[in-house]
Amino acid sequence: MARILIQFAHPALSKSQVHRVLIDYCRNQKNVTVNDLYESYPDMFIDVDREQKLVLQNDIILFQFPLYWYSSPAIIKQWFDLVLEHNWAYGSRGNALAGKKMGCIISCGGGPDTYLPTGRNHYPVDQFLLPFEQTARLCKMEYLPPFVVYGTFHITKEVIRQSGEQYQTILSALANDRLNALNYQEATYFNELLPDLQTVGQV
C-alpha cells in the first residue's frame, strides 16, 4: 500500500465549514498521515528536519487548503521555500522526492462557472495551481490532477458531506494503487475520475 501524507493548511480552522469536515474524513484512513501545518507551526517557524523526514516516510504528498487570493495560504509557500532544499529536493544531487506523487485538494468560494474565460475569475482553477505542478516536475515527482470543491460560498451541508466521501474514495484509491486502472494522467481534475473510481473497487 502507498503511504499518504496530507499537508493541511487552514489559517482559520475555527471558521471553516468545508475543510473541517474534509479533514475528518481522512483522519482514520489507513496509511494516511495528517500534518496540520498551522497547528504545528502557529508562528510559521517550520521544522525543516521534521518535515523532510515526514516526506521521506511517504509516497504521496497531498496539499489540502482553501484557495485564498488565487493561491494557497501562506504557510504552504513557506513550506516550499524552506523544506524543498537545493540538492535535496531538486538540483543535480536532489533526488529525495523522485518518484513520489504530489497533488492538491482544494476548495474555492467561486462556482465552476466563475472559473471560465467568461466568468469572474477568468482562468480555470488548474491554472492557479501551476506552481504546484511545475514544482512537482522540478523535483521529479508525478503531479496528480487536483480535487476541487467548488462554490463554497453557497454550499450545503449535504454537498460538504458528499465531498468528504469523494475525498475518502480518492484516498483509498491512491493508497491501494487503484489509479492505474484509469487513464488518470489525462484528467484535468480528480473530480472527473470519481465515477470510474467508484466502480473499479471499493474501500
Ligand SMILES: Cc1cc2nc3c(=O)[nH]c(=O)nc-3n(C[C@H](O)[C@H](O)[C@H](O)COP(=O)(O)O)c2cc1C
Ligand atoms: C482571505 C480569503 C481569500 C479568498 N480567496 C478566494 C479566491 O481567490 N477564490 C475563491 O474562489 N475563493 C476565495 N476565498 C473563499 C475560500 O476559498 C472559501 O471560503 C473556502 O474555500 C471555504 O473553505 P472553509 O469552509 O474550509 O473555510 C477566499 C477566502 C478568504 C477568507
